[in-house]
Amino acid sequence: MAGHVSAPGTSVTRRALAVLAAFDEDHRELTLTALARRSALPLATTHRLVADLVGWGALARTPSGHYVIGRRLWDIGLLAPVQADLVEVASPFLHDLYGATLATVHLAVRDGLDALYLDRLRGHASVPIVSTVGSRLPLHATGVGKVLLAFAPAEVQQQALEDPRRVTAYTITQPGTLRRQLDRVRQDDYATTVEEMSLGACSVAVPVRRDDEVVAALGIVVPGLTRDRARLVAALQVAAHGIGRALSQLPTSGSPG
Amino acid sequence: MAGHVSAPGTSVTRRALAVLAAFDEDHRELTLTALARRSALPLATTHRLVADLVGWGALARTPSGHYVIGRRLWDIGLLAPVQADLVEVASPFLHDLYGATLATVHLAVRDGLDALYLDRLRGHASVPIVSTVGSRLPLHATGVGKVLLAFAPAEVQQQALEDPRRVTAYTITQPGTLRRQLDRVRQDDYATTVEEMSLGACSVAVPVRRDDEVVAALGIVVPGLTRDRARLVAALQVAAHGIGRALSQLPTSGSPG
DNA sequence: TCACGCCTTCCATTGAGTGGAAGAACCCCG
DNA sequence: CGGGGTTCTTCCACTCAATGGAAGGCGTGA
Numbered sequence: 001m002a003g004h005v006s007a008p009g010t011s012v013t014r015r016a017l018a019v020l021a022a023f024d025e026d027h028r029e030l031t032l033t034a035l036a037r038r039s040a041l042p043l044a045t046t047h048r049l050v051a052d053l054v055g056w057g058a059l060a061r062t063p064s065g066h067y068v069i070g071r072r073l074w075d076i077g078l079l080a081p082v083q084a085d086l087v088e089v090a091s092p093f094l095h096d097l098y099g100a101t102l103a104t105v106h107l108a109v110r111d112g113l114d115a116l117y118l119d120r121l122r123g124h125a126s127v128p129i130v131s132t133v134g135s136r137l138p139l140h141a142t143g144v145g146k147v148l149l150a151f152a153p154a155e156v157q158q159q160a161l162e163d164p165r166r167v168t169a170y171t172i173t174q175p176g177t178l179r180r181q182l183d184r185v186r187q188d189d190y191a192t193t194v195e196e197m198s199l200g201a202c203s204v205a206v207p208v209r210r211d212d213e214v215v216a217a218l219g220i221v222v223p224g225l226t227r228d229r230a231r232l233v234a235a236l237q238v239a240a241h242g243i244g245r246a247l248s249q250l251p252t253s254g255s256p257g
Numbered sequence: 258m259a260g261h262v263s264a265p266g267t268s269v270t271r272r273a274l275a276v277l278a279a280f281d282e283d284h285r286e287l288t289l290t291a292l293a294r295r296s297a298l299p300l301a302t303t304h305r306l307v308a309d310l311v312g313w314g315a316l317a318r319t320p321s322g323h324y325v326i327g328r329r330l331w332d333i334g335l336l337a338p339v340q341a342d343l344v345e346v347a348s349p350f351l352h353d354l355y356g357a358t359l360a361t362v363h364l365a366v367r368d369g370l371d372a373l374y375l376d377r378l379r380g381h382a383s384v385p386i387v388s389t390v391g392s393r394l395p396l397h398a399t400g401v402g403k404v405l406l407a408f409a410p411a412e413v414q415q416q417a418l419e420d421p422r423r424v425t426a427y428t429i430t431q432p433g434t435l436r437r438q439l440d441r442v443r444q445d446d447y448a449t450t451v452e453e454m455s456l457g458a459c460s461v462a463v464p465v466r467r468d469d470e471v472v473a474a475l476g477i478v479v480p481g482l483t484r485d486r487a488r489l490v491a492a493l494q495v496a497a498h499g500i501g502r503a504l505s506q507l508p509t510s511g512s513p514g
Numbered sequence: 515t516c517a518c519g520c521c522t523t524c525c526a527t528t529g530a531g532t533g534g535a536a537g538a539a540c541c542c543c544g
Numbered sequence: 545c546g547g548g549g550t551t552c553t554t555c556c557a558c559t560c561a562a563t564g565g566a567a568g569g570c571g572t573g574a
Contacts, residue, residue, distance in 0.1 A: 010561090011269075011309055011561075011562080012268075012269035012270060012273075012530085012531070012561080012562080013269060013270075013273045013306055013309035013310065013313075014309055014312075014313065016269075016270045016273060017309070017310075017313040017315060020333055021313075021333075023333060023336050024336070025336065028336050028338065029338075031551070031552090032551070032552065032553095033550080033551060033552080042532080042533050042534080043533085043551090043552085044532075044533050044534075044535095044553090044554090044555095045531080045532065045533065047552075047553070047554090048531080048532085049270055052268055052270035052271055052274070053270065053274075055271075056270075056271065056274040056278075058274060060338075062338075065551090065552085068336075068337065068338050069333055069334065069336045069337040069338070070337060071337055071339055071368065071373075073330070073333060073334045073337060074334040074335070074337035074339050074391070075334070075391055076277055076278075076280060076326060076330060076334065077326065077330045077331040077332070077333060077334020077335065078331070078334060078390060078391035079280050079281070079282065079285050079325075079326045079391075080325065080326040080327060080328055080330060080331035081285065081317075081319075081325050081326070082328050082331050088389075091378065091379060092379060095352065095355055095356075095378060098352055099352075099356055111328065116328075121348065121349075121352060122348060122349060132345070133335060134331070134332055134335035134336075267530090268530075268531080269530075269531080269561090269562070288520070288521090289520075289521065289522095290519080290520060290521080299563080299564050299565080300520090300521085300564085301522090301523090301524095301563080301564050301565075301566095302562085302563065302564065304521075304522070304523090305562080305563085322520090322521085
């Protein structure tokens with residue numbers, strides 16, 4: 001190669017993937033220059049890689065000249081086993097839940113130290129929410145997150161409780177308090193949050209079990225909890241049991257959500 | 258390089274993408290050997306590429322040793338502008354529609370000569386349906402497809418009407434008949450199908466407009482149309498107008514679905 | 515034990531990838 | 545209208561990362 005030698009150990013594949021990795025929720029549109037900067041690659045190299053990616057459909061170019069993730073990648077991404085069965089099976093139950101409560105409904109799984117949101121139903125006039133499908137939020141500050149954390153392996157809990165990041169003024173950042181809450185979650189079989197992730201938003205969540213193993217969490221977001229916590233928990237548990245039952249009746253696929 | 262020289266003109270990037278392209282709806286799990294065969298690459302080459310892809314999270318390996326699309330690709334795929342605003346905005350209206358009709362509800366856009374399903378709400382006991390989110394079905398045999406085709410550019414209509422593929426015994430394959438139906442769709446502002454895609458399933462669909470331009474189609478699938486076609490059309494149009502209004506109030510992003 | 519299919523590692527060879535540089539295209543502003 | 549900025553595209557000599565046949569593991573079933 002010419003001039004500066006690229007750091008050894010980088011493969012072309014990894015570079016191409018680095019270009020894709022430049023996109024995230026806050027950067028859905030990037031110029032070529034921005035792509036090069038964010039993926040730490042020389043401009044000319046980026047240009048060549050991008051040409052290949054666009055040619056295949058992994059990226060697309062907007063009329064304004066910006067690059068975005070292409071439809072083909074969207075297609076292929078949907079083939080991931082993440083949701084294949086779970087989202088599919090859960091979908092009608094989420095609607096039921098939405099119909100019964102008219103609140104925003106969430107389905108999430110644990111991905112490392114984050115709650116990964118697989119599906120969301122949002123009403124017209126629900127509480128404003130940060131999460132979208134595919135987004136990740138910290139385990140300790142969300143309802144579904146607390147449920148997932150409460151039933152996670154010990155080492156995950158330990159890591160998550162090490163340094164809980166503050167999100168709002170009400171986020172619980174004391175490991176001790178959190179640990180007590182998790183005990184409570186296992187005891188009651190549901191978790192709550194009160195403005196710990198977004199101001200003005202409270203949440204209730206319950207575990208979804210497939211044959212005794214917690215595979216997901218089901219939650220709803222409401223403006224306040226005082227009035228009808230019991231009703232919400234009941235509705236959630238009915239739905240969660242329904243999902244669990246439907247899951248264990250599925251053919252195979254133990255792909256870890 | 259060694260031995261046989263790979264066909265010139267192939268870039269590493271394209272090869273890596275060829276590996277990804279080996280996956281489709283009927284092949285969500287593949288062994289290394291199968292990947293090599295389906296992407297027409299030597300086994301050793303595939304092995305190396307796959308290692309990179311797995312390392313990054315584009316692919317994952319199941320406990321059984323098969324490869325599947327990884328979660329990170331799912332993530333990134335969701336950033337595609339395909340749905341960004343449309344699905345998000347339409348979601349509550351789809352719920353409303355589902356609540357009002359209890360039928361399976363579809364949101365689709367046109368992608369070339371196919372209807373691309375962006376979202377779907379399915380009830381517990383609806384008619385069995387073939388479509389899933391991300392799937393493509395022919396324009397001439399589906400309700401949403403007929404709507405999208407009716408409002409598509411002339412050259413698209415011409416191509417689509419050239420040789421309409423037969424799907425069921427009731428699929429309309431006569432270009433003349435189809436063209437007359439499309440006229441009717443533009444006149445009535447809704448389309449129907451009667452077992453043209455799946456036996457036992459009929460559908461009604463209406464266009465979704467953003468500032469007079471048809472950007473999507475909204476449809477529902479029911480066992481039969483005789484009883485309450487008028488009611489369904491009314492419900493669909495209310496929802497479609499709502500979506501359209503919400504869309505035109507959005508900030509920017511004219512990214513073509 | 516052998517045979518078969520699938521996976522992994524090795525390594526000499528070389529062409530695909532590299533990236534600085536030059537220039538084109540396109541702003542915006544005075 | 546011309547100059548200074550930013551972003552995009554093309555070029556090309558150099559060379560290292562990619563290549564893939566072959567050989568060796570590993571598991572499984574006969």
